[in-house]
Amino acid sequence: MKDRPRITSIEVVQYEKNVIDVGVESTIGILIYQPGGVQKFRGRGLRIHTDLGVTGEYFGGFEADYAVIGGLAHTLIGRNALERDAIYDDLKQATRQQSRMGMGVVDIALWDLAGKYYDAPIYELLGGSAGKKLPCYASTYVGDYEEGGLNSPEAYADFAEACLEAGYPGFKIHGWQDAPLKDQIELVRAVGRRVGDRMDLMLDPFCAIKTFGDALKLGRACDEFDYFWYEDPFRDGGVSAFAHRKLRQLIKTPLLQLEHLRGLEPHVDFIVADGTDFVRIDTDYDGGITGVMKIAHAAEGFGLDVELHGPGPDRRHVMAAIRNTNYYEMGLLHPQLGPFHMAPFKCGYRDAIDAVDADGCVVAPDGPGLGVEYDWDTIMDHCTDRAEYK
């Protein structure tokens, strides 16, 4: 029997780089296309070190995830790093008053560590299939008002057609934060008219619609073109099971909810309350790979599909090991901008509009753990904050 690795320290790193042609949308601070704009992008990651020298790494999550990690160190130091389920359970208890921040990024790094310890990719540890093709939908930036941008319903329709030609079987609209409802409805119709009979279409207003009534009218526009799903329509913030059950009774387009409720138990409660058709899961938000696999299996028991939020190597591994799922979210994409990665990769891993094969699919990386190599030279050259907890 091999020795088990014990956690000796946790290292947290922040680095900064400038991103160009990007601005910040004024009401909610979301990144938006702005020619000539320069924004500071901060990437954050962690490394979990052990007494056997095997290390787990992950870049992702939010600033708030890293703010709590120092406080979690005493739960982690000295533990067998392979006991992910017991650690998940203790971190869930330890972070119960902090919305379970931090536990997702720790868990993903522990899965990377386990993969390196066993010399196997994460999808294989999860029982997934090598080389499994993961169909992608092109997921847009939010709308803008710039020339050459996503500045009109027709501009979105042009971009959807370009994504179709690039091989994508699906296209998801993130519309405008503050456009009049008639423009949001025309956007749904313009994309539906152009490509609706050739791609699966999704609409994600990212909770921007102000009233239930307007969300209902927008949902009825989705019905006209058989949208595949309608996600987080309005300003309840995507958390009211009651409101979404009512909405489901009034439109025929399936809803996709649960990006904004964290973890297994709230997901199951929302499903039981009839609040959604598709079940959103996110490795960062929902307790890591351990957490999303629990939700995927719970949803399987209800006969429902889970859909992973956002791209990344960890998402690919998870998707390769889940039967009841449809799409990988490639994004955010835009006619003029690509996605921003949380960290630079040395190994050629990328999520981008042209990172898909002719069928619009990607596969999980095949190396041990996450199967990617982070570019630590670049990260440390641009490091703005670093802490090590022992």
Ligand SMILES: [Mg+2]
């Ligand atoms: Mg969303």
